[in-house]
Amino acid sequence: MNNLVLTIALPLLGAFLLPVVMRLSQALGLWLGPIILGYGCWLLGNLWFSDISLPLSVAIGGFDAPYGINLYLDSLALLFAFAVQLLGLICWPYGLNQDTARRQALMLLLVAASTGLALSGDLFNLYVFYELAAVATFGLVVASSTSAAYAATFRYLILSGIGSVLTLLGIALIYSQTGTLNLAHLAQLAPELLNNRLGLTAYLLILIGIGVKAELFPVNAWVPEIYATASSRLSGFLAGLLSKLALLIILRLLVLIFDQPEAVQIVLILGILGVISGEFAAWRAKDMRRMLGFSSIGQLGIIFIALSLPDERGLLALLALSLHHLVIKTGLFMLADGWGGSLERLTGAAKRSPVGAALFTLFALSLVGVPPLPGFWAKFTLITELAAQSEPLYLIGLLVFLLATVIETSYLFRIVVKLYSSAETTSEQPEHQQLPGLSLATASLFGIALLTATVLIAPIGDGLQAVAAEAKNTELYIQTVIPATPGGQL
Amino acid sequence: MIPGVTLELILYVTALGLVIIGLAGVVLSSHLFRMVLALVIAEAGANLMLVLSGYRWDAVAPILMQRTDQPAMVDPVPQAMVLTAIVIGVGIQALAVSILIRIRQRYGNLKRREVAEKMDAEIAASAGIRRDISQDAPLGERPLSPLPAHTAESRGGDA
Amino acid sequence: MRKLTGLLFAGGLGFMLLAIASGLDFGSPPMRIGEAIQSASPQEVGAANIVTSVVLGYRGIDTLGELAILFAAASAAGLVLGRRHTTTGTQRKGGFVLFHGGALIFPFLLTIGFYIIFHGHLTPGGGFQGGVILAAAFFLPLLARPGARLHHSILSVIEAFAGASFILIGLAALGEGQAFLQPMLNQDTLGALISAGTLPLLYIAVGLKVGAELASLLSNLAQTESEQ
Numbered sequence: 001m002n003n004l005v006l007t008i009a010l011p012l013l014g015a016f017l018l019p020v021v022m023r024l025s026q027a028l029g030l031w032l033g034p035i036i037l038g039y040g041c042w043l044l045g046n047l048w049f050s051d052i053s054l055p056l057s058v059a060i061g062g063f064d065a066p067y068g069i070n071l072y073l074d075s076l077a078l079l080f081a082f083a084v085q086l087l088g089l090i091c092w093p094y095g096l097n098q099d100t101a102r103r104q105a106l107m108l109l110l111v112a113a114s115t116g117l118a119l120s121g122d123l124f125n126l127y128v129f130y131e132l133a134a135v136a137t138f139g140l141v142v143a144s145s146t147s148a149a150y151a152a153t154f155r156y157l158i159l160s161g162i163g164s165v166l167t168l169l170g171i172a173l174i175y176s177q178t179g180t181l182n183l184a185h186l187a188q189l190a191p192e193l194l195n196n197r198l199g200l201t202a203y204l205l206i207l208i209g210i211g212v213k214a215e216l217f218p219v220n221a222w223v224p225e226i227y228a229t230a231s232s233r234l235s236g237f238l239a240g241l242l243s244k245l246a247l248l249i250i251l252r253l254l255v256l257i258f259d260q261p262e263a264v265q266i267v268l269i270l271g272i273l274g275v276i277s278g279e280f281a282a283w284r285a286k287d288m289r290r291m292l293g294f295s296s297i298g299q300l301g302i303i304f305i306a307l308s309l310p311d312e313r314g315l316l317a318l319l320a321l322s323l324h325h326l327v328i329k330t331g332l333f334m335l336a337d338g339w340g341g342s343l344e345r346l347t348g349a350a351k352r353s354p355v356g357a358a359l360f361t362l363f364a365l366s367l368v369g370v371p372p373l374p375g376f377w378a379k380f381t382l383i384t385e386l387a388a389q390s391e392p393l394y395l396i397g398l399l400v401f402l403l404a405t406v407i408e409t410s411y412l413f414r415i416v417v418k419l420y421s422s423a424e425t426t427s428e429q430p431e432h433q434q435l436p437g438l439s440l441a442t443a444s445l446f447g448i449a450l451l452t453a454t455v456l457i458a459p460i461g462d463g464l465q466a467v468a469a470e471a472k473n474t475e476l477y478i479q480t481v482i483p484a485t486p487g488g489q490l
Numbered sequence: 491m492i493p494g495v496t497l498e499l500i501l502y503v504t505a506l507g508l509v510i511i512g513l514a515g516v517v518l519s520s521h522l523f524r525m526v527l528a529l530v531i532a533e534a535g536a537n538l539m540l541v542l543s544g545y546r547w548d549a550v551a552p553i554l555m556q557r558t559d560q561p562a563m564v565d566p567v568p569q570a571m572v573l574t575a576i577v578i579g580v581g582i583q584a585l586a587v588s589i590l591i592r593i594r595q596r597y598g599n600l601k602r603r604e605v606a607e608k609m610d611a612e613i614a615a616s617a618g619i620r621r622d623i624s625q626d627a628p629l630g631e632r633p634l635s636p637l638p639a640h641t642a643e644s645r646g647g648d649a
Numbered sequence: 650m651r652k653l654t655g656l657l658f659a660g661g662l663g664f665m666l667l668a669i670a671s672g673l674d675f676g677s678p679p680m681r682i683g684e685a686i687q688s689a690s691p692q693e694v695g696a697a698n699i700v701t702s703v704v705l706g707y708r709g710i711d712t713l714g715e716l717a718i719l720f721a722a723a724s725a726a727g728l729v730l731g732r733r734h735t736t737t738g739t740q741r742k743g744g745f746v747l748f749h750g751g752a753l754i755f756p757f758l759l760t761i762g763f764y765i766i767f768h769g770h771l772t773p774g775g776g777f778q779g780g781v782i783l784a785a786a787f788f789l790p791l792l793a794r795p796g797a798r799l800h801h802s803i804l805s806v807i808e809a810f811a812g813a814s815f816i817l818i819g820l821a822a823l824g825e826g827q828a829f830l831q832p833m834l835n836q837d838t839l840g841a842l843i844s845a846g847t848l849p850l851l852y853i854a855v856g857l858k859v860g861a862e863l864a865s866l867l868s869n870l871a872q873t874e875s876e877q
Contacts, residue, residue, distance in 0.1 A: 016812035139725025176543030179679030565683035581722030
């Protein structure tokens with residue numbers, strides 16, 4: 001199973017070589033990235049259908065955990081790793097200009113880092129991949145080379161720098177208390193060594209640090225500007241996937257190491273605040289991209305609320321919401337490729353682009369949670385789960401969630417109405433915004449995925465249930481990474 | 491030596507002090523380049539904290555020597571981590587400075603508030619929103635962002 | 650007001666962290682994995698410098714990620730600053746001391762840089778430290794003559810192949826049926842210059858990569874500055 005590491009190593013290799021290959025032969029260079037990502041998809045897809053028993057742990061360098069670094073592959077990690085490679089292929093920066101080699105190399109680095117985030121089982125290694133994803137993101141955003149993109153990237157860079165300082169501090173605290181970095185080993189030691197004030201502080205530091213990417217409430221100031229200045233494909237990748245990967249790390253930390261009630265409550269409170277701030281700001285936004293950015297803050301807030309739920313059904317809701325948001329947000333950002341400007345300009349756009357308008361309506365319906373669509377199912381799982389909790393804080397979460405749904409409906413359907421209104425476009429708005437064909441095709445892909453999920457909702461639900469059960473099983477994680485030795489703990 | 495002031499206290503105060511000075515600097519400075527410098531200071535503190543996590547009394551550097559009585563060595567893992575963290579920091583700082591050079595060329599200066607305002611104006615202009623409402627209009631007239639533009643970074647620091 | 654709250658917050662955070670940290674057992678770390686690595690690494694990896702065993706062996710993929718971060722930062726900086734052709738001759742040259750001192754010190758810097766890289770598995774130092782010195786060696790002439798330019802095409806070839814060879818050495822182990830980045834080749838005597846299997850090779854790759862990456866970053870910055 002050592003091949004698994006190829007999903008990280010090959011994109012890195014491709015990224016290093018791409019500038020030189022591109023100079024030797026442009027045709028070869030242009031194919032290099034997509035081929036590598038395609039191979040990654042094939043490799044991971046094969047794993048899904050093969051009879052290899054998951055979860056499994058791959059020691060890198062032949063050094064067994066906890067001494068070396070290991071990759072941990074369970075269904076959840078496999079799902080996300082596959083999504084990374086596939087979405088990397090979908091959001092690939094096609095298009096040619098003088099920076100093609102650099103942009104494609106950075107995209108390969110972003111994919112490699114994201115795959116690493118999904119698979120790595122070592123705290124510090126996660127930090128390294130997290131920083132790699134951050135730097136690659138900076139590079140891809142500034143590639144649009146507008147002044148606003150520079151300023152937005154600088155703000156993101158400073159915020160993420162603060163995040164990385166806090167994360168490092170958290171890691172230092174954890175290491176000086178436990179002397180290990182392996183997640184499974186930490187999980188073994190946590191009940192004894194980290195179930196105290198120090199553990200909680202370290203957790204908070206890491207939560208805020210990693211939360212920068214997960215659009216967690218107080219550290220999400222970068223979101224609207226980055227999504228407004230980056231290319232739509234990149235915004236789709238960031239909002240759809242990278243935020244979920246940061247969430248995945250927080251989930252692993254919560255399940256494995258910081259299984260304390262305070263840790264969960266913090267997530268819940270920050271999630272609620274995120275929902276409130278994000279949804280109201282989205283409601284007030286006047287342009288498509290910033291609206292999508294704010295709405296993604298709100299959506300991730302909802303996902304954080306789901307993250308704070310204690311049992312397996314909560315994790316199921318989390319997974320369903322995450323995957324749903326992944327499909328919808330990426331699809332919506334694809335549409336924003338042509339419709340990115342002011343919302344006023346969209347008046348009557350349905351006539352010019354009926355498919356685009358239909359897709360927008362479909363995404364909006366599912367995002368709000370209209371019954372046959374998967375969004376309903378995801379939200380319904382969350383509501384039942386929230387209502388079943390006895391703590392009052394969860395009740396507040398439920399109320400905020402319902403309020404958010406109302407606000408979402410209001411701002412999304414305001415746009416839908418605008419799209420289908422037949423009002424004459426006045427002379428003020430001469431530019432008819434056209435959706436580029438490639439973006440429309442990609443968005444249709446997500447639309448089809450959504451409809452397929454609607455039909456197959458029952459088997460998907462069962463599958464996710466199994467995934468959630470596996471991810472919640474701390475014992476299994478520890479046993480897989482550090483097989484029990486008769487002598488007991490290390 | 492002053493009683494009560496131990497080596498560990500001095501080291502911890504230094505490490506955490508650097509972090510705090512750095513974070514406060516990021517929050518308080520009104521010039522973008524100073525924010526980068528403040529971040530460098532904070533990173534130094536975090537790195538020092540990381541090295542301290544592997545320190546051992548009376549131990550030597552973890553290098554094997556050709557002798558029979560090998561003294562106790564400090565933990566090698568934090569040293570490797572700190573090497574990684576430093577290099578990562580250098581890369582990010584270089585990128586930050588190169589972005590600042592461009593911002594300075596495009597916007598004329600590096601004052602935090604002015605850059606934030608010009609950025610907002612540019613995004614709005616490219617989105618095609620008429621900005622008849624000035625930035626100084628009553629708060630209710632502006633899109634309510636969770637973090638107003640000119641204090642965004644600082645609020646991030648409050649996290 | 651913002652400043653006051655910021656200061657209060659920072660002070661509070663510092664106090665809290667200090668209170669937490671003072672509870673730590675300073676000077677006697679748990680060393681759960683550190684101890685095991687110290688005792689096992691001479692046999693498993695064979696490098697006298699145990700930090701090198703950790704950097705390139707036990708945590709090899711961290712180092713790979715770190716190289717990738719430097720590469721990403723250099724590419725991004727290249728994207729930001731672009732490659733403008735500067736007009737030479739308008740810049741003021743460095744003074745006599747800088748000019749000739751730079752030329753004089755260049756071969757020594759190269760020697761020291763490579764020495765540190767080659768002895769990374771034996772002494773404190775290694776690819777990163779040596780690579781930085783190499784970058785300095787090539788950057789010094791730029792300071793002395795601001796109009797001069799580094800050959801970006803050569804730099805990017807070194808960048809590409811140094812990075813690629815790190816991964817290829819790792820993949821070679823995978824091709825042999827072992828794990829990615831598993832140390833190979835003969836370990837030889839502990840403490841000899843040629844020992845520790847593939848580790849010195851990896852460090853040479855790291856050194857060249859770091860050197861090329863930093864040199865291109867610095868020269869990009871320097872050129873843009875002289876544009877203004």
